[in-house]
Amino acid sequence: MTKTMSQLPYHYGVKLRVFPSTEQKRLIKRNSDASRFIYNQMNGMNNDLFWLKQVKIPITIVLDRIADLTARLKKPSTAISNIHGWLNHPDFDSLMKANAIKNYKTAWKLFHQVHRAGTPKFHKRGYTQTYQTSCLYSAKVTVPTMENGSVRLIDNRHLQLPKLGYLRFKELPLRILDRAKDIRIGTTTVSMDAVGHYFVSLQIGSEYSFAVKRPVVKSKVGIDLNLDNFLTDSNGQVIDNPRYYRVIKGKLAKAQRKLSRRARRAKRSQRRLSEAKNYQRQRLLVAKLQLKVANQRKNFLHHVSTTLIKNHDLVVAEELRSKNMLRNHVLAMSISDVGWRTLLNMLSYKADLYGRKFLTVNPQNTTQTCSHCGYVMTGKNKLTLADRKWTCPSCGTFHVRDHNAAKNILAKGLATL
Structure with missing residues (x-):
């Protein structure tokens, strides 16, 4: 019987720098926005349900709302997609939706276990993008490897992801490439940092240790x-x-002051920051300095x-x-x-x-x-x-x-x- 990812004794994480095309960048952004939206919808429904349950007077409209939210939270994926029909667009990865809901439930589970990070918060839109998908294997696959799942290696420079298709990546450690047939892929995270670099993070598992x-x-x-x-x-x-931050602190402060001035100038001229080219150019410079540190x-x-x-x-x-x-x-x-x-x-x-x-x-x-x-x-x-x-x-x-x-x-x- 084939073991699941959690049953494998050894796990490892690999983060690959990838180079998507313009169309693939658009799909990554759409899936990232949808993932954030689903997470926030889950958070909003749970918050509403919590506060409605504080109402002690049996008002019919309140009871109906509680019953509706309770029913929707039992099958959140279907409930959210039915109300927000745009989530059924073929651009979206169905596993992205499942992982967004799973991440929200995991956040609650961690809160109950640790009570340190606080309850789940709404995710704000920023200059970074991220979403998760999963590697599925067909029932016909008897031995899951890195080469026969929905997320798979094509060769030592290309991999395939659901909805995105082929992606070129920079490099993969030889100890992973040489053992591709002994390793299976689990959760896969696609992300973009504030500088605009794209990455694919693979959770991999094996029956054998990844290091000697x-x-x-x-x-x-x-x-x-x-x-x-x-x-x-x-x-x-x-x-x-080495005190890396102190070395670059003065240069970074000067760049951030310039960024602040450009933000004020854009607001005075009633331009959105996303459309202000000088602001975006300076924001990228600040992000690169922070990334360097x-x-x-x-x-x-x-x-x-x-x-x-x-x-x-x-x-x-x-x-x-x-x-x-x-x-x-x-x-x-x-x-x-x-x-x-x-x-x-x-x-x-x-x-x-x-x-x-x-x-x-x-x-x-x-x-x-x-x-x-x-x-x-x-x-x-x-x-x-x-x-x-x-x-x-x-x-x-x-x-x-x-x-x-x-x-x-x-x-x-x-x-x-």
């Missing part, structure tokens, strides 16, 4: 993340903080995380709550620029990919504790952010603050194993 398990090297490391330098490990190695940071974090995972059997880091730390307006920009949370996420999935172990520990007192004797600096001896080096008053051991913290983090991680 790394040999045991008998090495363990603890890492301390900080703003003075990006990272210090328990072996004393230091990685400098994001790509530089992502590339740096990938190199750091891959090096740590490949060279150590165990990596231990402190569990940082970046959202809470961003409330400090003095350090907020530096914390956002450094990308700690992204690094921890990368370490987590790469550890699974390469067969390594990654742990996060509570950072409490890792800075204030002597890694040699365990003495905790409290009261008037408590270290401040300015104290980068100190000597333990109990055993007399000299410490570099970040190196000592990394040792304590590693010790905490080993204690939990």
Whole structure:
């Protein structure tokens, strides 16, 4: 019996840069707008139903409306398409509609599980586009692969998607191409960023691992993340903080001021911003500067995380709550620029990919504790952010603050194993 996507033991994600034609760009925009519209319709119906149920007086019109909304939400795809007939146009991918409804239900499910991100919000129209479709396999297909589904590879430079047809993509990793017959495709996301670059993200699954398990090297490391330098490990190695945003901050601020002036000028002349060519040209320039910073940071974090995972059997880091730390307006920009949370996420999935172990520990007192004797600096001896080096008053051991913290983090991680 053929396994479903969720039953496969190994999953991986691939994001491909694609180059659609003018007609394909039009179809992508239409499907993206329709996906957003369906999501918002679901949100609107649920909001109406919630507030109508707060009415305690049994008014007939209210009860009828509640019954109507309840019936429509049982089969939302049919209900929305019946009322908004334009959604039945052949330009639209039927799987796009199903995925938009599924994403809305998933958002509610996450809210009930986590209660941190809040209830689903209405999606606003912006300069980006995105929608999801799925790869379906015919009942005649006995072995699903990357080459026989509704989303399929044609060759090492082209793929086929529902409604869009053939799309040329930039490149696919050789380890994926060589195993195309052992891999199946699941959810597929088509997107366009603010710069105008188009991408196709493939969720793929297989019975076999997507990366070769790394040999045991008998090495363990603890890492301390900080703003003075990006990272210090328990072996004393230091990685400098590149501060990509600060490098480009002045140039970006100047470009954004120019963008603001052009927006005001367009409004004074009663032109829509979408039709103001000077505004759009400057908006594109600002988006490219922001994209450059994001790509530089992502590339740096990938190199750091891959090096740590490949060279150590165990990596231990402190569990940082970046959202809470961003409330400090003095350090907020530096914390956002450094990308700690992204690094921890990368370490987590790469550890699974390469067969390594990654742990996060509570950072409490890792800075204030002597890694040699365990003495905790409290009261008037408590270290401040300015104290980068100190000597333990109990055993007399000299410490570099970040190196000592990394040792304590590693010790905490080993204690939990």
